[in-house]
Amino acid sequence: WVELLLRVVVSARTYADFTPQATFDIKKCDLHKLEEGPPVQAVLTREEGLQYYRTMQIMRRMELKADQLYKQKIIRGFCHLYDGQEACAVGIEAGINLTDHLITAYRAHGYTLTRGGTVREIMAELTGRRGGIAKGKGGSMHMYAKNFYGGNGIVGAQVPLGAGVALACKYQGKNELCVCLYGDGAANQGQIFETYNMASLWKLPCIFICENNRYGMGTSVERAAASTDYYKRGDFIPGLRVDGMDILCVREATKFAADHCRSGKGPIIMELQTYRYHGHSMSDPGISYRTREEIQEVRSKSDPISMLKDRMLNNNMASVEELKEIDVEVRKEIEDAAQFATTDPEPPLEDLCNHIFHNEPPLEVRGTNPWVKLKSVS
């Protein structure tokens, strides 16, 4: 009951002592073919701050737990972790609605979360269990949720897909838009330029977002791109370069971009300058092409969660205890999810051939030899 009392004390403090909201100066965005950009100040309410903090912490801890499980060989295959880039996923979601649409590449766990997936489902998908968000059929790179089209393994392929989703939005006239993400590596894919052309021609409500984390696998941007001004590479498409480590910057830029799309002006590009602490994937230690000093510098000077935390504490928008408590809750949630993900059974063998098709009568599928005839239901 002491804990209960403390909670009451803490919540009593909540209403009385904290600043309900504050205005912060944020970095000005570099502009391409735009007369003006997002505001250089952002208003953050206490509720928003706590929510962003919690979500980013969940995301951070979830990815670190995935790292652990991968090293224990409980997660297999590809695992591309998002820690360091939390401000992007959470900031973008704060600038759009859940009724909008989003598609990204393979570094997708964070977006699966912001788009409505639970930590349990995400982790169980990573461990390949039946409780996974794709029933264990997809794995790390193929997670889906409502208005979230994955999770795509082929670099760059998600960009035309995203423009197609935007076409559907325009076609159906529901004032929705599609956020279409890709990395600095993917930015050199030809199909992205084909997509820029069509999205612009047809004025599709598409926000193209390049998450520039400085390295495409092991190749730095300078070695991969003749022009590293990714926000300008849409040429005839207006663009913004945004500080991707500052969640408020990302949010304001996203709101600005969303307004642009919703007003029928067509697509817009955002380049988020961000950083990943892990290597490209779990098979990449991430230190052969960059220095430990560089990683450490970003961690100490630009960590998105620390930045938000400092802002809130310095402006009396939250207490140290309160944030610590959130940390404790988050840790517990992740432990719970990991426990589920490691104990949930694998999918049943009967499920092997299911879901090849949608809305289809049952069909027979050839097994590994002619006598094995498997059943597929949709």
Add this chain to the structure above:
Amino acid sequence: MSSLFSSLKMMTKGAMRCVLITNHLKFFETIGNFQLLQVTVRDALNQAMDEELERDERVFLLGEEVAQYDGAYKVSRGLWKKYGDKRIIDTPISEMGFAGIAVGAAMAGLRPICEFMTFNFSMQAIDQVINSAAKTCYMSAGLQAVPIVFRGPNGASAGVAAQHSQCFAAWYGHCPGLKVVSPWNSEDARGLLKSAIRDDNPVVVLENELMYGVAFEVSEQGLSKDFTIPIGKAKVERPGNHVTLVSHSRMVGHCLDAAAVLAKEGIECEVINLRTIRPLDVETIEASVVKTNHLITVEGGWPQFGVGAEICARIMEGPAFNYLDAPVIRVTGVDIPMPYAKILEDNSTPQIKDIIFSVKKTLNM
């Protein structure tokens, strides 16, 4: 007035013939009590798309020259005029881009028809067809459907040489998650395209440019707005007892021509029109082989790892093997890139004489 009188005069006669030209250039013959329409494959495809566009507002067509040009091969003639920019979309020459856009639109609730000017160009976009469209329902454990149709002319044409003549039946037929159909005549074209558009899954429709202008009789039932042909079911075009000929697309016509010639010598061929490449209707082939004991596959594509090769494997693995009196024979395109010169091109794909020769070989004649 006098023309009306002469019409009435005509109608009192026994058999009558009146020609009615609609904006779809149909020819309407009434012979006795039967009503048969002569419809070209092109018009059949056109009508099928028109009817499905009208039926479901989520259906739309995109591709190069499909709108204002009326289609590179005029298959989409009149559709843009009727449905406008929103539903008939001209794309830039960006196969990978627009195929991906089509797949994304399908994921988000629309029902696109993505035209490849020929399937040769689909190679530029094949990643979107296979990795984004075909595999997604499975990878998402059924959460994400992709109701899309990829259609266009496939295989050899006339004088278009190597880069424009490849048959993709085997390549697309290889992949789980796709359905692949290959119509031969107008009824096939109508029924299969309509089924493809109504299917909630990715369907590849392999048309044939040389067949576009060929007219076939289509029954009234075949002309009804809800006429569909089930995907995955072959059709016995001609019954016979001595040998089974299995084919798809244009080669079905060659098989029927060969069968007509052979019939004069007392050899009755059973001709099966596959209609669908994937899923392959092996049961229909097996039932036929049980009856005839001899099987020949005929295709325009290359022999290695082709449709005929798959049929051979399946027959061997199944009950019909014990009914074969001779090994299965594959009649295929020559294993070379398609040459240009007419004499060379003519000798690069199966001719009727090749089929006749093979039949006589397998029957030991």
